[in-house]
Amino acid sequence: MLLVLVRKSTRRKLLMVALACLVLLAGGLLLRPMERFVSGRLRPIARVEVPSKAVALTFDIAFGENTPSLILETLNRHQVKGTFFVTGPWAVAHKQQIKDMITSKHEVGSMGYWFEDTRSLTRERIIDSVKRGSKAICDLTGKSPLLFRPPAGGYDDNVISAAMEIGQYTVTWSLDSMDWKNPGADVVIKRVVSGVRPGDIIRFVASDSSRQTHVALPAIILALREKGYEFLTVSELLKLSGS
Numbered sequence: 001m002l003l004v005l006v007r008k009s010t011r012r013k014l015l016m017v018a019l020a021c022l023v024l025l026a027g028g029l030l031l032r033p034m035e036r037f038v039s040g041r042l043r044p045i046a047r048v049e050v051p052s053k054a055v056a057l058t059f060d061i062a063f064g065e066n067t068p069s070l071i072l073e074t075l076n077r078h079q080v081k082g083t084f085f086v087t088g089p090w091a092v093a094h095k096q097q098i099k100d101m102i103t104s105k106h107e108v109g110s111m112g113y114w115f116e117d118t119r120s121l122t123r124e125r126i127i128d129s130v131k132r133g134s135k136a137i138c139d140l141t142g143k144s145p146l147l148f149r150p151p152a153g154g155y156d157d158n159v160i161s162a163a164m165e166i167g168q169y170t171v172t173w174s175l176d177s178m179d180w181k182n183p184g185a186d187v188v189i190k191r192v193v194s195g196v197r198p199g200d201i202i203r204f205v206a207s208d209s210s211r212q213t214h215v216a217l218p219a220i221i222l223a224l225r226e227k228g229y230e231f232l233t234v235s236e237l238l239k240l241s242g243s
Contacts, residue, residue: 064208
């Protein structure tokens with residue numbers, strides 16, 4: 001009787017929250033269930049509470065091959081593991097780079113198949129995009145990714161619950177390097193080094209449009225190491241937190 005008195009839009013939100021809880025309970029509890037809700041709204045994984053100085057460097061790739069290769073080379077040279085979020089078509093077109101990432105112990109997550117604002121899509125298209133993107137990665141790595149990052153970080157309840165429905169966790173970031181604006185390597189370095197906190201998920205864009213990331217990255221790695229930080233993949237960061 002009470003449910004009838006609740007507005008239709010409110011009932012829909014309550015049902016989405018209930019569905020999300022059931023998915024979390026059935027999906028292995030990568031995160032404790034209620035950590036995903038803030039003020040009644042679903043929230044992505046943006047930062048992780050950790051007991052030590054640890055961060056995750058993440059890299060979005062939708063197109064290009066020059067910057068991704070330079071980033072991978074830099075990370076390997078400095079013995080740093082990163083988490084790469086890639087679109088399905090990019091993964092298919094750059095099979096060797098995906099294999100190199102796995103061989104070098106980096107983590108590969110999905111940005112879905114289509115690089116578009118996920119918030120504007122129907123639930124069916126969101127699920128289709130996430131599934132296709134995951135299949136493209138799984139065909140190359142033998143493992144379906146658990147982590148999904150919406151293109152440009154756009155999310156809402158529908159996006160997060162749709163990804164959770166097929167067993168993927170939505171990951172955004174707590175510190176954006178803003179490298180995609182190409183403001184100058186020094187600006188990118190200062191922004192990351194001065195703004196970093198333990199548990200941060202730091203976002204870089206490794207598509208060819210970012211022309212200064214590979215220049216700034218070595219100095220960022222050295223500066224954070226001097227501050228006592230270690231670099232983990234997103235999944236490792238979650239494990240460190242006990243989630």
